[in-house]
Amino acid sequence: MTTVLKLGGSVITEKETPETVDDAALQRASAALGGSSGRLAVVHGGGSFGHHYAASHGVSTTAGTRDDVAIREIHGAMKRLNAAVIDALVETGVPAVPVHPFSGAYRRSDGTLRFPEGAVATTLEEGFVPVLHGDVVAHATEGATILSGDELVVALAEALSADRVGVCSAVSGVYDADGEVIAHIDSFDDVAAAVGASDETDVTGGMAGKVRTLLSLDAPASVFGVDGLGAFLDGDDPGTRIG
Numbered sequence: 560m561t562t563v564l565k566l567g568g569s570v571i572t573e574k575e576t577p578e579t580v581d582d583a584a585l586q587r588a589s590a591a592l593g594g595s596s597g598r599l600a601v602v603h604g605g606g607s608f609g610h611h612y613a614a615s616h617g618v619s620t621t622a623g624t625r626d627d628v629a630i631r632e633i634h635g636a637m638k639r640l641n642a643a644v645i646d647a648l649v650e651t652g653v654p655a656v657p658v659h660p661f662s663g664a665y666r667r668s669d670g671t672l673r674f675p676e677g678a679v680a681t682t683l684e685e686g687f688v689p690v691l692h693g694d695v696v697a698h699a700t701e702g703a704t705i706l707s708g709d710e711l712v713v714a715l716a717e718a719l720s721a722d723r724v725g726v727c728s729a730v731s732g733v734y735d736a737d738g739e740v741i742a743h744i745d746s747f748d749d750v751a752a753a754v755g756a757s758d759e760t761d762v763t764g765g766m767a768g769k770v771r772t773l774l775s776l777d778a779p780a781s782v783f784g785v786d787g788l789g790a791f792l793d794g795d796d797p798g799t800r801i802g
């Protein structure tokens with residue numbers, strides 16, 4: 560059983576305060592992961608580490624930068640968050656190891672992502688838990704653009720033929736217009752009026768971007784809050800199922 564799990568930046572950081580980890584939430588998530596079994600690849604988002612730098616340099620998933628300073632700032636912040644996530648996971652006994660997308664992933668000029676998965680697949684086979692993250696990546700004809708953790712989850716899940724995909728965010732699921740968690744989404748148009756951007760600084764589209772991206776996945780994905788993480792890892796289907 561191969562699981563790809565995203566820990567949202569909105570969960571593990573205090574998203575409005577630059578470079579601030581939400582230690583309590585990260586410890587809760589790590590404790591849940593400490594008890595998990597099977598092959599697990601973790602991806603985390605940018606939260607208050609990646610999005611502030613990306614926004615301040617005007618970089619998004621489509622608007623590129625040719626400024627090497629911008630690339631180092633965005634990537635450097637994401638590496639610092641990655642180190643904090645790995646430290647927390649190691650504390651709970653998870654054999655976590657870092658994988659930095661900038662070093663291997665890139666976009667073609669039409670924006671399609673290339674992610675050579677050999678290192679991650681081998682890392683999993685050998686019993687480690689690779690921990691990847693949203694990042695800045697080289698983009699042919701654009702310089703460099705942002706790769707969201709959600710897009711990476713989809714690419715990884717497909718490349719690894721994952722059985723389960725989970726996206727743990729700051730909300731209990733995708734809410735409808737009345738604030739109730741939607742049980743199942745299989746078309747963006749059905750929820751377009753209810754889903755929006757993030758309430759915080761976010762260059763990758765908040766919940767609307769997440770739903771759109773996850774709908775492109777072959778395997779079904781679940782969006783849930785940190786309260787649902789243990790249940791998801793136990794094989795349940797908390798929150799909103801997408802696809």
Ligand SMILES: Nc1ncnc2c1ncn2[C@@H]1O[C@H](COP(=O)(O)OP(=O)(O)OP(=O)(O)O)[C@@H](O)[C@H]1O
Binds near residue numbers: 570
């Ligand atoms: N209909 C909706 N249901 C749930 N959340 C919504 C909805 N519309 C907008 N949102 C916003 O989307 C946010 C989740 O998207 P966001 O991209 O911030 O999450 P994340 O993936 O956890 O964080 P990051 O992008 O930093 O990794 C919620 O916190 C909320 O502010």
Ligand SMILES: C=C(C)CCOP(=O)(O)O
Binds near residue numbers: 568610708763
């Ligand atoms: C902003 C950066 C560098 C990563 C964005 O990843 P996301 O938070 O998963 O959308």
